[in-house]
Amino acid sequence: MSKERDYYFEQYQDRKMKKWAGFYLSEHTAIIEQEKKRQPAEKKIQMSWTEIDEVLAQAFQNQVEVRIQKEELDCEGHYGADIIGRIQGHDELGIFVGGHKIGYDEIRHVQLY
Structure with a gap:
């Protein structure tokens, strides 16, 4: 049995960094996903109250999801x-969307989503 074992280690070639490539790839992917989350949301055009009202009425009547950007900036602007x-x-002050x-x-x- 020792001859078989010795033969194995004599023939074995370490793949070095190749064997770790999968780990680097998954780490890299995780970092990219984190960076995407950190990227600030794009500044969308300011809609008039009439335009906002029309979209909200249409979404409420047809039970369609909406995507809302609030007029609110974080500490970095x-x-x-x-x-x-x-x-x-909804009430006289606002609407309830997704628990907010x-x-x-x-x-x-x-916008309609």
């Missing part, structure tokens, strides 16, 4: 991620 969901209800209450005056841009 970037817009936050869009809020996506169906309009669950959004005031009408906070909406910068809205």
Whole structure:
């Protein structure tokens, strides 16, 4: 048995970095995904109240999801991620979308999703 074992180690060639390539790839992919999340949301055009009202009415009547960008900047001056969901209800101050209450005056841009 020792001859077989010795033969194995004599013939064995280490693949060196090739065997670690999969780990680097998955790490690299994870870093890229984190960077995508950190990228600021694009600044969308400011819609008029009439345009916002039309899109919200259409979405509410047809039970279609909306994508809303709030008029809110973080400490670095970037817009936050869009809020996506169906309009669950509304009152005189705002709408309820995806568990969030959004005031009408906070909406910068809205589109059907």
